[in-house]
Amino acid sequence: MSTATSPVPAAPVRPALPAGSRRCDTTGLTVCLTAEKFIKLNAVCAVVFLLLGGIAAILLALTRWQAVHLLPVDWFYRILTFHGLNMLIFWILFFEVAVLYFTCTTPLKAQLFSRKIAWVSFAMMLSGAVMVNAIIIQGKADVLLTSYLPLLAHPAFYLGIILVAVGTLVGVFNFFATLYVAKRDRTYEGSMPLVTFGATAAAIIAVVTLLHGAIVMIPTFTYSMGWTPQPDPMWYRMIWWGLGHQSQQVNVCAMVAIWYLIAHLATGAKPVNETVCRGAFVLYVLFINLASAHHLLVDPGVGSAWKIWNTSYAMYLAVLASMIHGFTVPASVEVAMREKGHVKGLFGWVMSAPWRNPAFAGFVLSLLIFGFIGGITGVTLGTQQINIIAHNTLRITGHFHATVVGGTSLAFMALTYYVIPLIFRRDFIWRGAARLQPWLFGGGILLVSLGMSFAGSLGVPRRHYDIESAGIYGPATHLFLGVMGVGAIIAVVGLLLFAVLCVGTILFGEKNAGRPMADWGTARALVGSRAGSLAEDHWAMKGTVALTAVFLACFAVYYFANWKALADVWPVR
Amino acid sequence: MSLALPDRDWYKAPAGADKLWIGLALLWCFVMSVMMPFWHFRGKQNSRGEAYAVKPVAFLERTEKFAAANKVGERGGIPIAEPAPGGDAYLIGRMWSWYPILKLRQGETYRLHLSALDLQHGFSLQPLNMNFQVLPGYDHVLTLTPTSKGEFTIVCNEFCGIGHDKMIGKILVE
Numbered sequence: 001m002s003t004a005t006s007p008v009p010a011a012p013v014r015p016a017l018p019a020g021s022r023r024c025d026t027t028g029l030t031v032c033l034t035a036e037k038f039i040k041l042n043a044v045c046a047v048v049f050l051l052l053g054g055i056a057a058i059l060l061a062l063t064r065w066q067a068v069h070l071l072p073v074d075w076f077y078r079i080l081t082f083h084g085l086n087m088l089i090f091w092i093l094f095f096e097v098a099v100l101y102f103t104c105t106t107p108l109k110a111q112l113f114s115r116k117i118a119w120v121s122f123a124m125m126l127s128g129a130v131m132v133n134a135i136i137i138q139g140k141a142d143v144l145l146t147s148y149l150p151l152l153a154h155p156a157f158y159l160g161i162i163l164v165a166v167g168t169l170v171g172v173f174n175f176f177a178t179l180y181v182a183k184r185d186r187t188y189e190g191s192m193p194l195v196t197f198g199a200t201a202a203a204i205i206a207v208v209t210l211l212h213g214a215i216v217m218i219p220t221f222t223y224s225m226g227w228t229p230q231p232d233p234m235w236y237r238m239i240w241w242g243l244g245h246q247s248q249q250v251n252v253c254a255m256v257a258i259w260y261l262i263a264h265l266a267t268g269a270k271p272v273n274e275t276v277c278r279g280a281f282v283l284y285v286l287f288i289n290l291a292s293a294h295h296l297l298v299d300p301g302v303g304s305a306w307k308i309w310n311t312s313y314a315m316y317l318a319v320l321a322s323m324i325h326g327f328t329v330p331a332s333v334e335v336a337m338r339e340k341g342h343v344k345g346l347f348g349w350v351m352s353a354p355w356r357n358p359a360f361a362g363f364v365l366s367l368l369i370f371g372f373i374g375g376i377t378g379v380t381l382g383t384q385q386i387n388i389i390a391h392n393t394l395r396i397t398g399h400f401h402a403t404v405v406g407g408t409s410l411a412f413m414a415l416t417y418y419v420i421p422l423i424f425r426r427d428f429i430w431r432g433a434a435r436l437q438p439w440l441f442g443g444g445i446l447l448v449s450l451g452m453s454f455a456g457s458l459g460v461p462r463r464h465y466d467i468e469s470a471g472i473y474g475p476a477t478h479l480f481l482g483v484m485g486v487g488a489i490i491a492v493v494g495l496l497l498f499a500v501l502c503v504g505t506i507l508f509g510e511k512n513a514g515r516p517m518a519d520w521g522t523a524r525a526l527v528g529s530r531a532g533s534l535a536e537d538h539w540a541m542k543g544t545v546a547l548t549a550v551f552l553a554c555f556a557v558y559y560f561a562n563w564k565a566l567a568d569v570w571p572v573r
Numbered sequence: 574m575s576l577a578l579p580d581r582d583w584y585k586a587p588a589g590a591d592k593l594w595i596g597l598a599l600l601w602c603f604v605m606s607v608m609m610p611f612w613h614f615r616g617k618q619n620s621r622g623e624a625y626a627v628k629p630v631a632f633l634e635r636t637e638k639f640a641a642a643n644k645v646g647e648r649g650g651i652p653i654a655e656p657a658p659g660g661d662a663y664l665i666g667r668m669w670s671w672y673p674i675l676k677l678r679q680g681e682t683y684r685l686h687l688s689a690l691d692l693q694h695g696f697s698l699q700p701l702n703m704n705f706q707v708l709p710g711y712d713h714v715l716t717l718t719p720t721s722k723g724e725f726t727i728v729c730n731e732f733c734g735i736g737h738d739k740m741i742g743k744i745l746v747e
Contacts, residue, residue, distance in 0.1 A: 029576075073735055107576050144732050148693045150709060151734075191583060194575040199730045229594065233693060233708050260575035271575055274583035299706040300624030300687075300713035307622065316602035316727055323598040327591065384609045385618055391704040392730040394697045459702040459711060461730030465738040472699055472726050538589020545590050559605070563612070569701045571617035573716040 018187075020111055026422060026516040032105040035112040039098045041122055043416070046094035047131065047502050050409070053086035054162035054395060054495040058488055061448070065485030066478055073465045077142045080463060082133065084131030084145030085464065088404065089161075090129045093168050094245075095200065095412045096254050097121065098419075100175040102278070103199035108192060110182035113174050128163025131156050144463060146244065149220065158221035165213040165243075169503050170208075172203050194271055198257030206250045207287060212242030212292075218234055229402040234301045241292030248400070249288045251408040253281065255370070258411045259329045259363055265418055266360035267353065267523040268531075269336035272541070277328050283321035297387035307384045316527065326371045327548050334479045339534050346543045357520035362414025362438035366531035370407030373449055376555045378403060386562045389569060392463075402449040406489075410442055413498055419519035420502060426509030428518070428563060434501050436438060439495030447487025455480040471546030621704065627712040632688045635695055636663040642671040647673055653745070656683055664742070666694035666707045671727050671742025677719050680745055687713040695731030698744065704730060719746040726728075 017023055021032050023257060058081045062489055071079060112118060135141045135154075141153035156477040157490040177198065182188065192200070223230040260277070263269040271277045293310030296302055337349035344351075354360045377399040381390040417434065421427055428434050458477045461465055467473050512518065525531070534540040587595055592678040613619055639654060639662070646653040653674040656662040658681035665672045667690040676684060684685045688697055701721075707713060727742030 001679060018688070065715055073738075075739075077732065142735075148731070150692055151732075188578055191579050193577055193579065195729075232710070234711060263577045269575075271579075272589055273585055273587055274579045275585050276595070296706075298620045298704055300622050300708060300711040302622045304613055304619060304621045307620070308613065312606040312609060316605055316630075318600050319605075320595075320602050324591075324595060327598075329595045331591065378731045379605065383605070385612050385620065387701050388618055388620055388704060391706070392680075393702065393704065394699065436675050457702070459697065459699045459728070461697055462726055463732045463737075464728075464730065465740070470699065470726055470728050470741050472728075513576070516697070538591070541590055548594055552597065553600070563608070566618050569618060569703050570720050571718040572703065573619050573621055573623075 009195030009553060015081050018111060019111065019386060025424060025512070025514055027427075029106050030109045031423070032111045034115045034118070035101045035105040036423055037100050038112070038118045038122065039419070041353075042094045042098040042101070043419060043423075045126060045129075045335055046091050046098065046417075047499055049086045049090035050495065051499045052133070053083050053091055054492050054499070055246040056080075056083035056086065058098060058258045059493075060493040061416055061485050061488030062494075064254055065466070065481050066466075066486075067482065067485070068485065069466070074139070074142065076465045077144065077463075078136060078139055081142060085132055085136070085161075087409075088145060088247075089164065091571045092404070092408065092412075092452055093164065094129075096167060096250065097125070097171040099415075099510070100171065100199055100203060102423075103196045104147075104175045104182070105119070107196045108179070108182045108186075108188045110178055110187045113177035113308070114521055117170060117174045117177075119168045121174060124163050124167030124170065126167075128160040128165075128167060130160075131163065131204065132160035135160065139539060140390055142420065142488070146240060147220070148240075149223075149231060149233045152224055152406035152531075155221055155224040155553040157278075158217050158224055162214065162217050162221060163359070163524075164208045165217070167209065169210045171306070172206050175199075175203050181355055191315070194274065195257050195261045197278055198253055198281050200261065201285050202250045204256065204285050205246060205253060209243055209246040209250060212239055212246065215515040217244060229484060235301065237296060240330070243293040245292050246288065248404060248408075249284060249318070251404060253409045255366065255411040256281075256322075256325045258363070259325070260332070261358050262356050262363040262411075262418070263329060263336075263524075264416055266357050266363070267333050267336045268340075268522075269332035272331045272335055273345070276324060280324040283317050283324075287317040287321070294382040297382070297384050298391045301402060304384070309499060311384045319375075322324075325550065326375070327544060329367060330547060331544040334521055334541045334544050335534050337523055338540055339525075339531055340523055341521075346546055349543060352519040353522070354523050356435055357417075357522065358434050358438050359414045359417040361435070362410050362417070364416060365442035366407050366411040366436055369402050369446055369449070370553060371551060373453075374399060374403030374407050375445070376558050377453060379555075380559050380562050381545050383559075383562070386566055390456065390563070392461060393456035394452040394462050395459045397462045398449045398451070398453030398456055401445060401452060406442060406449060410438060410445070411440065415439060416519060418517075419510070420505050421512060424509075425511060425513045426505050427512050427551055428501060429509050430501060430505045431518070431520075433497060437494055437497050438503065439494075440497065441491055444487045444489070444491025444494055448491055449487075450483050451480045451484030455484065475569060589734075618700045623659040623714040623716075625714070626710060627688055629688070629709055629717075631713060632663075633665065633685075633690060635686075637670065639663040645676060648743070655711070655737050658682075660684070661686060662697075665690060666696065666729065666740070667691050668699065669729070669736035670738035671729075674743045674745065676745045679719055680720050681714060682718045685715045685717050692733045693731045694720065694729050694733050694740070697728040697730040699726045700727055701725065706731065719744075722746045 141157035576620040643654040729740035
């Protein structure tokens with residue numbers, strides 16, 4: 001049955017439950033059953049790919065930790081290719097499709113546009129991902145994630161990626177169609193909720209991103225079949241990174257939307273200013289599109305003017321967007337906590353926040369690791385000239401393990417602590433271990449990121465099997481690679497724990513249908529406090545002001561220290 | 574709340590602390606935007622991406638001619654070439670070696686031509702940690718002034734197949 005044809009009633013004040021949906025026993029929200037099914041399918045696949053990528057991660061870290069040096073050389077690059085695709089593409093895209101299906105239905109009380117289209121999307125994505133993984137493990141695609149031409153993989157590698165990309169586009173189409181139908185049928189009044197707005201921004205960027213993927217992968221596929229001549233390697237780099245980097249902006253958007261969502265679920269936070277929060281998402285959509293330039297800053301063939309313009313495209317307005325969210329998200333939590341009566345000093349609200357809630361802990365760690373490590377290093381390394389002392393070193397890897405893993409993956413994990421009880425309707429097993437999991441994973445990734453960044457500052461290349469061949473790297477380098485290795489062990493333990501918790505709960509967790517989910521811990525309102533009491537106080541978030549001031553100081557110190565380091569190397573034009 | 578519909582009149586200009594933060598963040602973004610053009614004119618380290626189209630065969634020919642004409646020694650079967658101060662130097666990246674070894678003089682400026690014969694390679698000069706991309710078909714020209722003496726190592730930092738980690742080159746500065 002296609003839900004496309006089933007009429008959705010216009011929303012009165014207290015709507016009857018639309019056909020094909022249920023009311024959530026915890027939140028009272030409407031859950032579309034078709035969307036629920038595909039949220040489950042996509043989320044389960046996402047966790048499976050995360051698990052595969054995590055097993056690969058530990059093999060890689062234990063190889064680059066020179067004291068261990070586990071894998072043989074061919075398997076190192078094979079597993080590196082496997083790790084990149086499973087983590088950066090499959091885990092993230094499957095989870096994002098689940099997030100899109102949720103945000104276009106439940107908050108809008110809408111029905112997913114089409115069950116058939118959702119099946120097509122899912123089947124394409126899954127078959128593409130399986131095809132890619134199979135061809136990598138057979139050793140026919142040792143080309144790493146980027147598959148830079150003239151390196152050439154088996155055609156099935158490119159075909160699989162095209163399938164995943166087009167399948168995702170089909171899912172994104174389903175999202176937009178659902179938004180359109182919901183608006184047309186007036187399932188909601190006025191503007192859409194902020195979380196849906198953020199997801200829409202992510203979906204818009206995803207369309208642009210995946211089109212880049214199609215533009216670069218189709219001629220590469222036809223070349224690998226011998227049908228067309230080889231595309232230019234520089235052209236390939238430019239368009240590929242339109243896929244590779246922009247897809248990370250999709251992650252940022254989805255992650256920020258999740259921050260707002262968890263902040264609300266755990267502390268009752270609401271956006272301090274809807275205009276500011278929405279405006280920041282619009283900035284992402286408008287000003288993020290040439291981030292591919294960050295990978296071409298020391299390339300031949302593109303000049304200084306091109307590099308500088310595209311680096312700071314419209315004065316870093318996308319960076320501004322992240323800095324705005326970095327303020328408004330903690331500010332919304334602070335205001336909510338203060339309204340609940342936790343007003344002691346600058347940081348009393350931090351102390352009484354629901355830290356035992358793994359979703360909350362994961363969200364806060366995600367925010368801190370993404371902002372303080374990922375954001376600051378990203379903007380600095382992406383500065384045109386500073387890139388000379390960073391390009392293709394482990395500094396880059398250190399940066400994106402803070403953004404994509406410590407930021408996005410951890411936020412996705414955090415959300416899962418609500419997705420499974422609310423969508424799969426089973427309460428988590430091993431709740432004590434679950435409370436520990438975000439700290440293990442976040443702490444481990446922090447060490448990985450720092451170890452990589454420092455080793456990279458000492459000149460250690462990324463994607464490199466054995467730095468001993470050069471004979472120039474000293475004990476400090478090996479210390480930092482060791483830090484990375486220890487961090488990876490901790491993070492992968494956290495990841496395995498997450499996978500066991502998810503699978504164990506879906507199979508054996510106590511069913512919670514008919515009653516609210518077991519509470520992870522939400523912020524309590526003290527006696528005498530009143531919700532909304534600080535709505536008009538625009539200076540209530542004093543602790544957040546202090547935190548963001550520290551952030552800006554760290555940013556400035558790191559940024560100018562890098563200019564100083566650059567000034568010390570040989571003059572070059 | 575972020576999951577519920579916003580109030581009808583949700584449009585409100587930023588005020589108080591959020592207004593202050595947006596102002597500060599915007600100012601910082603402005604500073605960062607200005608730093609790059611500033612360094613382009615006043616700083617000494619820039620990546621202009623100066624490049625010319627070249628066929629790998631032609632680049633190999635130029636480099637071999639350069640190495641033969643400027644050869645001052647040999648190490649491990651690879652010629653050591655010393656270009657004239659202010660002159661052109663050629664360096665090839667290929668699976669899995671850098672060719673030739675270059676000998677430069679401190680304080681002199683050279684036009685260093687980088688290109689690849691097969692796959693993409695990464696020119697990573699250690700321990701300075703200066704990194705540039707090397708592509709087949711592109712003659713990437715760096716106008717380079719060594720300001721320190723010693724033996725410098727070129728590590729390849731773009732994946733180029735199974736022998737990638739063995740691709741080590743040298744630049745000697747006197």
